[in-house]
Amino acid sequence: MPIEIAVEKKKLQNPPLELHYLGDRVLRQATKRVSKVDEEIRQVVREMLQTMYSKDGIGLAAPQVGVNKQLIVIDCEPDNPANPPLVLINPTITKVSREICMAQEGCLSIPGVYMDVKRPQVVEISYKDEHGRPRTLKAGDLLGRCIQHEMDHLNGVVFVDRVENSLALTQELSKHGFSHQAVKPIDRVVR
Template sequence: MAVLDIVLHPAPVLRAEAKPVTLFDATLSRLAADMIETMYDAPGRGLAAPQVGLPLRVFVTDVDWREGDPAPKIFVNPEITDASDETVLREEGCLSIPDTPCRVRRPARIELKWQDLTGLGHEAAFDGVQATCIQHELDHLNGILCIDRHEEETE
């Protein structure tokens, strides 16, 4: 495994729509392992392939590793299939836009379908910080950054 360089805004790869993964092989597994190591080293809670310069529909997350044991999740070709009407406003950070927290409103609960490293399909519902993180990383795959969704505080 290796720690990869994180691409910083305004690099063009961060604004490009990532391509679907079609080859589920050792190279993809190595990429995912390197992304996980990079995420922990940064330290972050999620990392998308465009953030390491690769326009592929892959991201990794681990929202609880700082408070407990590492339990990384790998999502290949993810797609939100449903989202709650209820929303939550959270402060989000981005490894590609350091020191620039954004307040972003997102659905509180999502249903997601994705593939694993072997190409096997999965579906599950997510809520809380995990739902926020997944939506943030999925935005990266679509060329959207948290600064695009930032809500100013109103009093």
């Protein structure tokens, strides 16, 4: 029997969850696996979706709203009501392509900052859906990038940690009121 997880794709004046921003310790903690996919988890997923749509995002990881769980919601077509969002519970990357591509990324936890980041072109992942069923997915383009970006959050990594042009990054961060001290370049981040 299907469980209705869908929420209306609209902006709420007061989204249910509060976003955490670059510099907040909660963004640097590795998350815990979800042991049981139940109604409580589905409610967190609904609230994450409502918060993501309210902030004009296409992806949101649980640590960004202060939830220490391996939970991600993604919707690369937030303006298309017919396109259901993707819910990833305990996702694991099982394969990455050799092809690397550079593209601009932004993050709800670092509003206004957009920088180029190199990532594998395509990823394959295994995860559980909102019903607790095991799934696999092969994704490239925007969806593949979004999955990798959000999965980084589950490991305490933020996209600015992957930016190679540190001078441009420092300028962009300070322009938007963020400290470059909050960046932990990926070579210093423990995987």
